[in-house]
Amino acid sequence: MERNSHNGNIHGDDETNERDMxxxxxxxxxxxxxxxxxxxxxxxxxxxxxxxxxxxxxGVSGSGKTTLLAIMxxxxxxxxxxxxxxxxxxxKLPDRHLSRFRGKHIGMIxxxxxxxxxxxxRDNVSVPLVPAGFSADExxxxxxxxxxxxxxxxxxxMEAGRLSGGEKQRTAIARAIAPGPEIVLCDEPTANLDRANxxxxxxxxxxxxxxxxxxxxxxxxxxxxxxxxxxxxxxxxDGKITE
Amino acid sequence: xEISMADNPFLKFLFLxxxxxxxxxxxxxxxxxxxxxxxxxxxxVSSSIRHxxxxxxxxxxxxxxxxxxxxxxxxxxxxxxxKLMEIxxxxxxxxxxxxxxxVEKGGRSFLVIGIDFLDEQSDDRLEKLVSGLxxxxxxxxxxxxxxxxxxxxxxxxxxxxxxxxxxxGGESVVLEVSATFPxxxxxxxxxxxxxxxxxxxxxxxxAQNEASDYTFDVPNDSEWDSVRAKAEAVDYDARVVxxxxxxxxxxxxxxxxxxxxxxxxxxxxxAFAMILYQRYSQIxxxxxxxxxxLRALGWSISDVLKLKFMETFFVVSVSFAIGVGMAYIYVxxxxxxxxxxxxMGADNGVVDIPLVPVIEPFLLISIFVLYSxxxxxxxxxxxxxxxxxxxxxxxx
Numbered sequence: 001m002e003r004n005s006h007n008g009n010i011h012g013d014d015e016t017n018e019r020d021m022x023x024x025x026x027x028x029x030x031x032x033x034x035x036x037x038x039x040x041x042x043x044x045x046x047x048x049x050x051x052x053x054x055x056x057x058x059g060v061s062g063s064g065k066t067t068l069l070a071i072m073x074x075x076x077x078x079x080x081x082x083x084x085x086x087x088x089x090x091x092k093l094p095d096r097h098l099s100r101f102r103g104k105h106i107g108m109i110x111x112x113x114x115x116x117x118x119x120x121x122r123d124n125v126s127v128p129l130v131p132a133g134f135s136a137d138e139x140x141x142x143x144x145x146x147x148x149x150x151x152x153x154x155x156x157x158m159e160a161g162r163l164s165g166g167e168k169q170r171t172a173i174a175r176a177i178a179p180g181p182e183i184v185l186c187d188e189p190t191a192n193l194d195r196a197n198x199x200x201x202x203x204x205x206x207x208x209x210x211x212x213x214x215x216x217x218x219x220x221x222x223x224x225x226x227x228x229x230x231x232x233x234x235x236x237x238d239g240k241i242t243e
Numbered sequence: 244x245e246i247s248m249a250d251n252p253f254l255k256f257l258f259l260x261x262x263x264x265x266x267x268x269x270x271x272x273x274x275x276x277x278x279x280x281x282x283x284x285x286x287x288v289s290s291s292i293r294h295x296x297x298x299x300x301x302x303x304x305x306x307x308x309x310x311x312x313x314x315x316x317x318x319x320x321x322x323x324x325x326k327l328m329e330i331x332x333x334x335x336x337x338x339x340x341x342x343x344x345x346v347e348k349g350g351r352s353f354l355v356i357g358i359d360f361l362d363e364q365s366d367d368r369l370e371k372l373v374s375g376l377x378x379x380x381x382x383x384x385x386x387x388x389x390x391x392x393x394x395x396x397x398x399x400x401x402x403x404x405x406x407x408x409x410x411x412g413g414e415s416v417v418l419e420v421s422a423t424f425p426x427x428x429x430x431x432x433x434x435x436x437x438x439x440x441x442x443x444x445x446x447x448x449x450a451q452n453e454a455s456d457y458t459f460d461v462p463n464d465s466e467w468d469s470v471r472a473k474a475e476a477v478d479y480d481a482r483v484v485x486x487x488x489x490x491x492x493x494x495x496x497x498x499x500x501x502x503x504x505x506x507x508x509x510x511x512x513x514a515f516a517m518i519l520y521q522r523y524s525q526i527x528x529x530x531x532x533x534x535x536x537l538r539a540l541g542w543s544i545s546d547v548l549k550l551k552f553m554e555t556f557f558v559v560s561v562s563f564a565i566g567v568g569m570a571y572i573y574v575x576x577x578x579x580x581x582x583x584x585x586x587m588g589a590d591n592g593v594v595d596i597p598l599v600p601v602i603e604p605f606l607l608i609s610i611f612v613l614y615s616x617x618x619x620x621x622x623x624x625x626x627x628x629x630x631x632x633x634x635x636x637x638x639x
Contacts, residue, residue: 095543099543100543114539126256127537131541132541179541
């Protein structure tokens with residue numbers, strides 16, 4: 001799905017309810033129990049993200065952004081409450097189905113890029129495609145497209161360990177979008193980038209938005225407060241949505 | 244249709260990963276090669292010796308009749324032989340004359356065995372043992388069949404295949420080598436010289452009506468026990484040893500030695516498995532992150548386990564092939580120096596036994612299982628634990 005025009009900032013719940021919801025979270029709690037102590041990382045979270053929407057989860061370290069992102073990605077399971085992604089209760093899916101679902105529908109971009117340093121850019125981008133059952137030719141094509149989109153094609157043969165921070169993050173973007181996911185989740189994506197590279201990242205994010213991707217970014221970087229494309233900011237504090 | 248590695252994304256990714264982390268794998272492979280080398284080296288030696296013993300015993304007579312006085316074997320007279328012949332079921336009774344001949348005073352000695360070549364069975368056994376031996380020319384006299392070590396010693400010390408024996412009466416007996424025993428029988432024949440019985444009598448000055456012992460066969464298996472009992476009653480000091488007794492003794496001896504070695508290997512393998520387990524369960528943070536990342540990128544637990552299984556299979560197979568290959572060269576080409584001494588005992592005096600290459604598929608499978616099961620377990624269990632419990636690792 002490609003977007004035809006900018007819709008402006010999306011804030012109102014009434015407006016989002018009329019749209020096709022990609023993420024629907026209701027009364028979500030996440031508690032960590034170490035035996036003697038219980039820590040509540042997320043408390044009574046309810047949130048919806050519409051298809052093609054860009055949501056910025058904003059908050060200081062420890063506010064629960066990353067935990068919420070991990071639950072949306074199916075990497076963590078809630079203690080209670082419901083999480084629907086693309087209409088599916090992902091927390092209830094068995095591992096194999098959940099992994100396939102994640103591989104196909106969700107692309108993840110991490111703060112520390114999480115590249116395999118000894119592999120080339122091209123090979124890194126192909127990692128999520130390997131278990132998905134694509135043929136070698138299909139993988140080749142999808143990897144090339146993703147690298148093109150993320151402006152990293154010129155470094156395709158270079159080992160990831162030899163890239164600059166910005167190039168690493170662009171490789172991570174290519175890897176996240178290579179399988180063609182509807183949702184892109186970013187965890188502190190600009191935390192290790194300088195201003196120029198952060199701006200390049202946002203430019204690429206804008207291209208994804210134009211392509212109709214649903215984007216959720218967990219960040220405390222003020223650069224996301226004024227994006228060149230419409231977005232909704234959700235403030236988090238102490239495991240709760242405050243705004 | 245042939246599927247190359249490049250056509251299979253999973254295999255391509257597997258080998259990319261292995262190649263990229265070759266330093267990490269090289270360490271594990273090196274350690275594994277040592278374990279496989281030791282394990283298969285020991286197994287090869289054991290199996291080769293066992294094969295040699297069984298090969299040699301298979302052409303041995305069914306029974307040996309000796310007389311033992313004061314724990315010393317004394318000569319058997321014709322009278323005893325006649326009584327043995329009278330026992331129903333006894334066939335192919337044959338005298339043997341043997342003794343150790345010292346070629347260096349108080350030093351090196353060889354076992355000289357005299358065989359009665361007028362007996363057909365002696366011819367058969369020797370012909371079986373030394374294929375291609377011309378018995379007729381051997382019988383013309385002045386000839387001997389020798390073990391490999393004897394042949395080597397003769398070449399080194401006499402520039403040829405002749406040797407002059409000196410009898411207790413001071414006479415010279417010159418013999419020429421007509422054949423060498425095969426490597427399979429080396430464990431018994433390595434230091435042995437077989438000569439016609441009359442020549443042996445001369446060398447050891449043994450009377451015409453005496454022999455060192457007698458051998459005989461009992462074709463009917465069910466008669467073995469009763470024949471044995473009757474043979475033991477021929478002389479008050481008789482000792483009757485059957486081929487099965489010898490087999491049992493050797494089996495017991497080897498089972499005992501193998502037991503000790505296997506116990507030691509169990510300890511080594513346990514230590515090895517513990518090292519691996521510790522290594523993979525502490526799985527350094529990069530490995531944890533690697534697994535977490537794969538999970539975050541859509542790899543299921545079974546995908547991760549499949550990758551790690553194949554990676555381990557590669558490491559196990561490569562180290563197994565290298566270890567077994569090195570052990571083969573060490574045992575069958577170099578003669579297993581040190582190990583053979585440990586196995587046979589340094590005081591045995593027969594430590595340069597020729598080891599015949601014997602590779603049994605069951606043996607190789609046993610080595611592979613003994614080595615690979617703890618390996619797989621110690622790698623895959625911690626990987627599985629991490630895959631199951633910590634898919635968030637990539638985000639930490």
